[in-house]
Each structure stands twice: as structure tokens, then as C-alpha cells.
Amino acid sequence: MPEFSAPNEIRIVRTYDAPVQAVWDAWTDPAQVAQWWGPRGFTLTTHSKDLRIGGTWRYTMHGPDGTDFPNKTTYHVVEPLRKLVYDHGATDDTPATVPRHGAVRRTGWQNPYGHDHGPGRC
Template sequence: MAGARQEAEPSTADREIVISRVVDAPPELVFEAFTQVRHLSRWWGPEGFSTTTRSFEFREGGAWDFVMHGPDGTDYQEWITWTEIAAPERIALLHGESRDDPNAFESVLTFAPDGAATRIEMRTVFPTRELRDEAVEKYRAIEGGRQTLSHLAAYVVEIVAKRGEG
């Protein structure tokens, strides 16, 4: 029905996390910062985390194999497979601890113009409500996601300043 507000499907609403942020840069630059490993490794992760990339191939079916290093010294093995790429508007991915992780979750990132800025939305759907709840409670996924997008925003503003675009 034209104009009707689209609701989240009941089958995923209790399994998802949605985080968004406005980034003060054009969508093409925000997309670039999210899709090139030389950028990703500079801003990816929540406060106090760093990232070591083992391999990276940004294409549909390609993967990013990396380790996130927590502030307490814990290493987290991570694996992202890119399932859809529509530059510079959308990226879909599957994120788990390894290529065949049965608990991997799906994320869709959208990059939409918002005046001269970009509204990035990260919609993550977990296989079960329990896995979503565990991510929220044990791993602070909502706060971590907000911090990660905050790092992205700060990093992109640095790029704009260095390029003399802002």
C-alpha cells in the first residue's frame, strides 16, 4: 500500500538490532571508509579495541578475516563475508567467528544522503532471539555498535579535513 509505514517483520523484530548515525561527509566517502581495509583497520570496533586483518577481499562472496583485540587483552576471531554490495548505497554481510559459524548474524548497512551528510543505518538480524540477547547483554552490542559508528564518523571527518573538502 503506497505511503503505508513499513513495519519490521514479526519474524525478525525480536532478533534484530538497529543502530544509525549521521556522518558529516558524503555517502561515497562514508562507503569508501567502510569498504577499504586501509580505512577499516583505523576505526573498526568499540572503545579500546583494535583490529588486525589477516585477509580482506571486498567483493560479493569475498571475506574479511580479522582479529579484534579487546582492551583487556582478549582476542576475538572474526569473519565477515560480503553477500551484497551496491555502491555507495548498501552492503549486506554475514558476520561470525569463522566461515562456517552456525551462530553468524546478518547485517545490512545503508548509506543515505542527509543534506551534505550521510545517514548510515546498521540493521543486524541474529539467528535467534537468545543470540541477540546474549550479544546485547554479554557483549554490549548496542553500545559497541554506537561506538563503532562514532569512530567511523570521527575518522571520516579527519579524511575530509585532510583532503581539504570541509
């Protein structure tokens, strides 16, 4: 994995015991994302997902009390099966939630190997 790029950067790493394709699909396929995205008890409706640099994912998280939370994510890096970087927490009326050095917090997924090494290896 690349080193930290800023002294205030936090890096969280998780190893999945799954093939790279399955992990990529879990992050990029709207039907699969709906099974795990958001807080426990919430459901998710994807309105559109344009998985390319500059593309957006528009979705609504539905709270257990019936409150809807519209969201817009913008993709900054899309390298299939390798890396996905995006901002998080924006809407059409508000910017992404956590500013950082005049930019936004970026979150993502990265396969440090660049290809599938089999189960438990990525």
C-alpha cells in the same frame, strides 16, 4: 529506506555528515576500518578482505588484555556507494553469532539516495 521485512527486525539509522564516498571508504577500506571497528581499547588486524557477494573479510580484534578474537564476515550484498550487507561474528569454526529464522543476523550500510547528495545529505 525499505520497510521492515520481519516483525522481529530492528532497524537502526544513523545520518553521517560526510560525502557518501567517505562513508563507503570508512566501511570498506581496511586501514580506515581499523581506526574505528570494535570496542574501545581494541585494535584490529585485517588478514584479507574480498569485497564481493560471497566474499569474506577475515580479521582479528586484539583486546586490551592481549586476547585475540578471530572473525570472519561474509558479504551478502555489495552495491558500491549504496548498500553493504554482511553477516557478523563468525569464525572458521563457528557460525555467525545471532541466528534468525534459520539464517544469520545481517548488518550493513545503505545510502538510501543511491548517490552522493553532498555533505550532510546522506
